[in-house]
Amino acid sequence: MAKIPEEVLDRLRNAVDIADVIGQDVQLKKQGKNLMGHCPFHQDDTPSFSVNQEKQFFYCFSCHRSGNVFSFLMQLHDMSFPQAVEAVAEFADLELPSQYTAAAPSNPNSQGGQLGRLHEQAAKLYHHILVNTPAGQPALKYLLDRGMTRELIDQFNLGFAPEPTNGQPVLYQYAQQQELDYQFLRKSGLFVERADGQLQDRFHGRVMYPIKNANGQVIAFSGRILAKKAPANTPKYLNSPETPLFNKRQTLFNLDLAKQAARKAGHLTLFEGFMDVIAAYGAGIKTGIASMGTSFTSEQVQAIARLTSQLTIAYDGDEPGQAAIDRSLKLVEDTAPDLTLRVVQLPAGLDPDEYVQKYGSLKFQEYMTHGEETAVDFRLAYLRKDLNLQKQSELINYLNAALEVIATVPTPVGQSVYLKKLAGEFGLDLGSLERQLASIPAPRAVPAAPMGTVPPPEEEAGSVPPPAEDPDWTVPAANQPTTLSRGERAAQILLKYYCYDAEVRYRLDALADFQFPQPAYQQLYTVIKHYLADHSDFVPAAVMDHLTPGAQSLLSQVETQIIAEEEKAQVVTDCLRVLTTELPLTAQIEQTQAALNEASMLGDSDQILHLTTQLVQLYQRQQAMKTEEIN
Known part of the structure; x- marks a missing residue:
């Protein structure tokens, strides 16, 4: 497949609103300048997932996932980049040239790819048996008798798993023709192992309901027994066991x-x-x-x-x-x-x-x-179920329980409506009910934002530790501390100016030997610099196509920084001083202290004297720098 040109990516990215795409999986609500929702990548009690419609990227203030519309689909639905591009094109109702389409999963030979393909093929086989073969006619009649139309049967890809033909399991026979590995089939969830070690179909004599994930891919099956007189202890419905594709606690049919x-x-x-x-x-x-x-x-x-x-x-x-x-x-x-x-x-x-x-x-x-x-x-x-409200004791118990329920109503008006109903139905004094309701402790509050969650408005600067340099960066655990160090804040502010201010770009590019002391920021700076060499405007969503997940998260953090035109030159000067002087000096102090500790352990008196003198001089320079900053 040919490499997708940048202009094609830009056209697709601009043809959709990232909020519309993400809105298929996440409920978003307007909050300040951005849209907020519960993060789909971690358990999120308080909405911490932000979507910036203006700049077309997302960022979670808790687990720090970030990216543009393509990377959202890649991360949430386990798509390859070409698959995500194709999905966006389909969403935008635009035709993607065939040389750029993803004909197969990014790693079709992986176990997950094989397992998904086997389930899709099994669903097609079961559906074919149901609608096109004599073996499927009893099952088809059962469904039609229950009011199913052929359109619904096709829509939900319903099928039938027949009894073995001449002692041969239908699906296992098909799988053998595909020359699939025995151990893979044994663990696929579609077969069971007999005492003699042979495999047989898990499902037989059952109407088959394919179970799909949220992306519409078949990941499991549920089979309903068709025979009216099934053997004892035969379950009416039989579900697939859990596999790498299927977790029943997380899956919802349709x-x-x-x-x-x-x-x-x-x-x-x-x-x-x-x-x-x-x-x-x-x-x-x-x-x-x-x-x-x-x-x-x-x-x-x-x-x-x-x-x-x-x-x-x-x-x-x-x-x-x-x-x-x-x-x-x-x-x-x-x-x-x-x-x-x-x-x-x-x-x-x-x-x-x-x-x-x-x-x-x-x-x-x-x-x-x-x-x-x-x-x-x-x-x-x-x-009220099973209560005799004519009995005073049961009536009192009911009223006490009813008031506990009414206490959960979030608004005073709503509570008043239910209290009036109770008072009217049982001829009670409304004031007495109101006083008893007031004595009931308020229901437990909605859980507070997890530790480390950063407030979403753009007016407050978010922060995360810089991502790992490894391209296979692992998303940090949710709710980790997000306090910015002085050096990180200086790096983010300077990068924000660099992205959107031509004067700062000229000033920074003129410093031939300048480098960010933090490797992650230097890598991000290099990508941004190359992008701006070919583009007049900085578009974060476009730059994210060239970044690792860790760098995408870091760029989102840069975007949260608030910069102002006033005193811009001084702010940039201060940031450069922190990055080119303070941080190297701090690093030198740490290295010297480590060397001094080693010399002390070795009892090297000459080296101890030399390093102590050097350390004192370094601390003096650091103090002078702080004094100069105050003045």
Whole structure:
């Protein structure tokens, strides 16, 4: 594949708004000059992920990930650079010349690449068996009888895993034709090992639901048993085991499609099962997602909170469904307190596909809209379950519990509405309820920003330690200290001036022997200098195409520095003094002190005397420099 020219990259980068691309994966809200959201790269209780629309780059003030629109896709979705460029072109609805397209993953022969390709091929094979072969006809009839259309079956790439043909497992037979390694197949999650060491298909006699990641790539399967009389202890649904591709705690069914709809609808809808999601999608509710089996996890909640500000939980209204709603509400409130919650209790005993078949898509949409209630409304009703409110003791217990729920309502107006309902329903004194509510401790606060989180507005300077020189720089751990040293601050301010002020560039370039004493800053300075030699304006998003991840993070830190035209010459002079005189002097003092310590250990009296004299002179120079600065 040919190297992509810079003008092509610039055209694509300018054709999209980075906020629109990132907004597919992260919910962004305006805050000051930038957009803020929860970082998708680490557990982020307080939004620390910033997107600068004007300069088209992102930066996390906590974990320090940074980059432009291409590097965001590369880092979050594990794309190669050509794949990310192609994805941006598709988003912008622009045609990318074929010589610049990525026909395959950056490392197709890696285990991850092979595993992903095997899952994609398996999904195609299962789908082909379902819709094109006699073996798939019973499964196809089952789906059609449940209200699935051919369009929905194709949309979700549903399939069928048949029983072995002549004793030969279908998928394993196919994999052998591809000459794939036995150990790789054994660990892929698609096969199980028999007592004799032979492999057989994990899934057989099951309707197959491909599980995709947020990027739409098949990473696992869930298979529903088709036979009405299955052997004892046969699970109704069988999911893939965890693999390098699939972590069930982090995966949500249909998130790849639902996140697009959520941007318009403003919410996601959590259903109980895959069929619920598919039926709702066919009825026009395209925001549906489902967890893997019965488990709804904090990791899934965090993924939802990054994409939307509201979650609607749509479970069955029977007793087990209500209990599941209650558990899910508690989990969300503990994990993502800022997420607005709504509840829809589906008619007991009537799945979404059955509801749609019985009443039609329009009625289902109306039910999903008009049947919605707040989490507080649900809880107040759920608390009454199995209670006899004619008994004074049970009524008092209910009222005490109800007031605890009402105390979680964030606004006084909202609390007042619920108190008036209670007072009216049970003939109670409103003032008494208000006084008891006031005595209830406030609910726990939203977790504070993690240690080391830097405030997002541009008026405050962010800071991180310089990245490693290694091109394979590892992103620093979240929440590490971000205090700038004097030398780092001087380097960042000087670089900021250099990027945007021609006078400072001329002055710095005229210093033939100038170098930043910190290697990371010198490397960044070199790239910026070369870029500006060919471009009249500095465009940080374009420069980031030429930087390692560590240097991208450092450039984002430089961008947070606030520089002013007033006293510019003096500020630049001060920065140069710190970098060319103070830092080298400090380094010389440290080296001399280390040599003195070594001489003391060796008992070399002559060297001790020499180094002590030298160290005193160095300290005198340092003190004189500080005195000069004060004056």
